[in-house]
Amino acid sequence: AQSVTQLDSQVPVFEEAPVELRCNYSSSVSVYLFWYVQYPNQGLQLLLKYLSGSTLVKGINGFEAEFNKSQTSFHLRKPSVHISDTAEYFCAVRRSFNKFYFGSGTKLNVKP
């Protein structure tokens, strides 16, 4: 069963424009959600995480995400992107202590 869905494989956007990368997960009683960024030929770096508490989560590099339980979504947003934000972004869910599921990734291409 698909646990995490990233509908957009590629998102082109102009520099300084806002961006939203979409992530939907399969409903579960307990859910822990993450966004990672990957630059070419590098490992994944954590942008932000939702474990509990406030549904609006702020991360590094000006990114934020909102946990929406009713819509089973965890979309990533940034109000103004930079060229340096060009990378691939992965949404992930942790179902138990050792089970992580990743989406197929969204390539963000920021154009000057």
Place this chain on the structure above:
Amino acid sequence: DGGITQSPKYLFRKEGQNVTLSCEQNLNHDAMYWYRQDPGQGLRLIYYSQIVNDFQKGDIAEGYSVSREKKESFPLTVTSAQKNPTAFYLCASSMQREIGELFFGEGSRLTVL
């Protein structure tokens, strides 16, 4: 600085040869993982280990083997039985007793010629 070290970064091998990828962590994490990444497919779990001398198969374990003789080390062997071994391999670790994120190494890119 604490982190995960993978080596080598790039590796070329001929078909039919076994290859071992190294993964070492100094984060004192109990759990370690190996993922395979192919373009457009996200990350797929190969093996994971929750404790020394114990490991479990992930979704695509066929053609791979691992060992966990030390807490800090979790090497992955890509055997000749793996039909399509060319890929980017990522090692990760996490805390066992607390809910948190995965920490990743920088990856190893294996190309089989």
